[in-house]
Amino acid sequence: MAQLMEKRGEADYEFxxxxxxxxxxxxxxxxxxxxxxxxxxxxxLFGKV
Known part of the structure; x- marks a missing residue:
């Protein structure tokens, strides 16, 4: 479960x-x-057109 969350975090960070x-x-x-x-x-304004 922790690994899954970690991968999700990396994907979010890249995104x-x-x-x-x-x-x-x-x-x-x-x-x-x-x-x-x-x-x-x-x-x-200063006429330098």
Whole structure:
């Protein structure tokens, strides 16, 4: 029984680590897009189009 629970824990851990990697990639992508948007806004404000 303990072994079964241990295996289940490992599977859960792998599952969650895959999810967090995916979320991390999404977050990085969002930050890049946000940064580009901010830079464009600043350029428009200061007339550097």
């Amino acid at each position: 969650y680590s895959v999810i967090t990697q995916k979320e991390a990639r999404e977050a990085i992508k969002n930050v890049k897009v946000f940064k580009q948007t901010v830079e464009k806004s600043i350029n428009i």
